[in-house]
């Protein structure tokens with residue numbers, strides 16, 4: 001039987017949130033390991049599509065003691081991974097990869113972290129697995145009969161792939177807006193959304209993130225931060241806007257048929273056609289938190305989300321699972337952005353230290 005070391009903490013995921021947590025755990029002298037499923041540094045950024053440049057992203061926050069690359073025409077899927085890789089080396093972070101965690105279970109007072117590369121035992125856990133590995137596609141009747149191509153943001157191959165096709169973009173988030181901006185000038189695009197998109201001139205980021213936290217506190221699944229911040233058209237999208245791409249939006253169709261999509265009468269504007277033929281459906285319908293490996297810990301509420309305890313400072317420091325304070329979730333709910341992940345990483349390291357200190361006092365008593 002191989003010897004299994006007991007760590008004070010295991011961090012799962014080496015994206016922005018996991019690296020930030022590891023940096024702070026190291027500073028606090030907490031023995032830990034970071035397990036990451038990817039073969040290389042970069043978290044989800046290494047999988048972003050090639051046409052996404054550092055000018056296109058909404059803004060990547062600094063890591064602690066590690067300034068972000070900043071705006072440029074460099075590809076985001078190269079610039080951010082290169083930066084993460086340097087950061088891991090410069091700060092000597094204990095990242096092990098590729099290690100895909102399959103489950104975390106309670107074993108006596110410890111947590112057992114099982115993976116395709118072995119088992120780790122830990123007193124606490126920092127979960128930083130992001131959302132990229134769980135693309136979400138809503139179900140619509142007839143989806144399986146569609147004879148054309150269906151793609152999700154996760155697999156967006158860049159605009160050239162779509163040239164000459166009739167493309168239906170689904171979704172009211174930032175990715176949909178960007179895809180329409182790229183595709184509008186070179187293809188025939190249609191846009192459908194479940195909700196009326198909220199365009200914004202200005203927004204209060206703190207208030208928006210607070211709205212996401214309220215859902216998480218109530219035990220509801222987290223909504224994306226963009227769903228409450230609203231959307232803005234950036235200079236890159238102005239050409240498509242002048243073509244009217246964003247004005248031709250329709251409500252969601254009722255069903256999918258082999259050659260296109262159909263609206264039932266009650267879902268249709270009388271001036272619009274009941275059927276639209278399309279070659280490709282591009283689902284820009286978001287992601288869900290990648291937390292299925294935590295299922296054995298029963299952290300979820302009856303509403304489907306993992307409730308978090310209130311943060312010590314503000315909404316982005318809410319990281320501790322209400323049902324098991326050994327478990328910290330970073331990059332989840334209110335901290336699901338680069339700045340949020342970054343701040344949550346620090347809050348998680350401090351929460352881990354508090355928990356370990358309390359345990360020590362308990363054992364000594």
Ligand SMILES: Cc1cc2nc3c(=O)[nH]c(=O)nc-3n(C[C@H](O)[C@H](O)[C@H](O)COP(=O)(O)OP(=O)(O)OC[C@H]3O[C@@H](n4cnc5c(N)ncnc54)[C@H](O)[C@@H]3O)c2cc1C
Pocket residue numbers: 012013014015016017018035036037038042043044045048057058059060061099100101102128129130131132133175290293330331332335336337338339341
């Ligand atoms: C297209 C797109 C553009 C975005 N642009 C921005 C932006 O401009 N600014 C911004 O602030 N936010 C942006 N976001 C959101 C932002 O990417 C995330 O909030 C942030 O980068 C996520 O960091 P993270 O560390 O939480 O997760 P990730 O970067 O996803 O890292 C999670 C890591 O965990 C690993 N992992 C997952 N499951 C397991 C497992 N079971 N075992 C082991 N490892 C596992 C993954 O492989 C990955 O390496 C964007 C999101 C998308 C989808």
